[in-house]
Amino acid sequence: MPGPSPDTKHPMPGFPQVCFIRNTVRNPRIIVGDYTYYDDPENSEDFERNVLYHFPFTGDRLIIGKFCAIARGVRFIMNGANHALSGISTYPFYIFGNGWETAEPEPADLPYKGDTIIGNDVWIGYEALIMPGVRIGNGAIVSARAVVVRDVPAYSIVGGNPAQPIRQRFSAETIARLEAIAWWDWPVEKITAHLDKITGADVDALEAAAGNAHGRSDSAR
Structure with missing residues (x-):
């Protein structure tokens, strides 16, 4: 069999703690790739509760890409949490109305960091906090x-508050080769056939399975 179905909510029978996120989110502005899972014994199907201040007007x-592992309690702070920084007070008087709506800031005065984008094959540990636009x-x-307050x-590997680099997992050359291989975009049958290479440490073997030689595709040979 070519792995679990990406269309199931709970890929491990009898273990609802793990859930493929794509099959549970309803917000069209939360986009999740195949096989990315959330691990939470309380309610793994309610991943959206961890995406905070995600207001429609922002x-x-x-x-989030494919094959990511997201642990319990991970939170994503979105741009709706921002307050205007251009004036003396950051208090959002305008949201309460009753004469205070005159203090509504201009859109340009509200910090906006853009989309939050998580790549493929990313592991986010227990109760990590991801800030807007990272x-x-x-x-x-x-x-x-x-x-995490800045790009990774x-x-x-990063850790701490604010998160700081701990180390690179591979050399710059190897990282470039792995990015070119992009195994997460292979058909699932090919992934299944080469799991030993994907989970192993031989980049040459994975590159050969991909049909690449140091970033060259078969069509470029």
């Missing part, structure tokens, strides 16, 4: 309770 999106690269690891490069 227009920002949370985009981009986390493919193959990255975010340690438990990290507060591909195949790097």
Whole structure:
């Protein structure tokens, strides 16, 4: 069999703690790739409760790639949490009306960091907090309770508050090769056939399975 169906909510029979997120989210501005899962013994189907301040008027999106592992309690702060910083007070008087609506800020005065984008094959640890507009690269690891306030490069490990680089998982050359291979975009049958190479440590073997030689596709040979 070519792995579990990406269209099921709970891919592990009798273990509802793990849920493929794509099959539970209803907000069209939360976009999640196949096989990305959320692990939560309380309610793994309610991933959306962890996407905070995601108001329709902000227009920002949370985009998560394929084959990501997201632990219990991970939170995503979206742009709707921002307050105007251009004046002396940051208090949002205008939202209460009753004469205070005159203090409504101009849209340009509200900080806006854009979409939050998580790459493929990313592991986000227990109770990590991802701030608005952050981009986390493919193959990255975010340690438990990290507060991610800036972009995370591909195949790097970050931790702490604010999250700081701990180390790169591979050399820059190897990371470039892995990005070119992009195994997460292979057909699932091909992924299944080469699981030993995807989970192994031999980049040459994975590259050969992909049909690439240091980034060259078969069509380029």
